[in-house]
Amino acid sequence: MPKFIAVSSKGLGPSLAEELKGLSLKVLEQGESNVTFDSNWAGCYKANLRSRVATGILLPVLDFPAYQPEDIYNNAIKKHDFTKYFRSIDDTFTIQATTSDSKLRDQRLVAMTLKDAIVDQCYKKWDARPSIDNAKPKIIFSIRIFKNNTSIAVVTNGASLSQRGYRTERTEAPLREHLAAGLIQLTDWDGEAPIVDLMCGSGTFLIEAALMKRGVSPGVDRGAFAFQHYPSFDEEAFQSSVDEALEAEKEVDIEEPMFFGFDISSKALDIAKRNAQRAEVDDMISFARVPVSAHKQCPTEKKGIVLVNPPYGKRLEDLHTIQDIYRDLAFILKRQFKGWTAWILSGDKSSTAALGLKNSKSYTVYNGGIECRWLRYEIR
């Protein structure tokens, strides 16, 4: 049985592993940002269709140490047949390369060397060269070098699984969809408690939570996955994975509103509403323009969880203003949300200190390369 690697953001490995186990996939190994699982191709289709936390699913094909370009070329050309992923010489391909803490530092050179090996294999087989297409390739290979260890894999997903398709307009510093989903999973939300986002921006937390509540799989409306182009593609197995995903969807009684989004920016709220419409969960979420300091009452009697991703000093307002926002946040939480649990994604210790609250749990996660803490507070 092949092994696959599900990849995500650093810090989300545990959430991803739990999610894949919940999909009945056999988890073998868990890292900070990836999870290896043992599965047939049907399991790979399932992970692509249903994982909310993964950004990609890779099929690893080759591992070796590399210190110079020739090491890549020689290992690739001799140890693996890359032509088997092409249906014909007309299939285009691309290579995604990353390298860190290694002698080989030039990602473009790494990608070009692997490309040369693959093109030479194809030339030997078909007497012709395949074309590179970085925008819409049929086949995607990834090469990652870390501490001189090189891993080559076939990318089964295509575009990042984080891109659900509902967020077509930009707000400032939005959370990527898989990160919002992973953070919600870390809260152990029971699916029943109301969720309030006091600085909802484009609405990612609430939209992801509403999609979870409805059991909507992120990949069912996606259109295309890279694995559909590969000669090994099993249409029947894929269709039954799609059917299984559709069967997991649930009717939700929306008499009791349970998702509430607030923000200071009308522009962000307009975008959030349109995002929710595109995700077809707008009937489940209520949005209103309320600055964090101006909440007069809690939007629901039932106690639940508050999720907040306040602005970061590095990217948006200056640090001083940010600390004021954190102080307002602590004040409102204590005043209007007694008995609730609050989760705050903070990218900076001095802002967190301005809250003046003691957290009961802390996870380290990375948001676009920024080291952050996902902090839990019991509001008394």
Ligand SMILES: C[S@@+](CC[C@H](N)C(=O)[O-])C[C@H]1O[C@@H](n2cnc3c(N)ncnc32)[C@H](O)[C@@H]1O
């Ligand atoms: C980092 S963004 C949140 C991004 C959001 N999680 C998303 O996925 O789009 C921070 C948000 O806080 C909002 N904000 C800033 N100051 C605020 C305040 N005083 N009251 C309410 N919202 C505020 C900004 O308008 C922005 O939308």
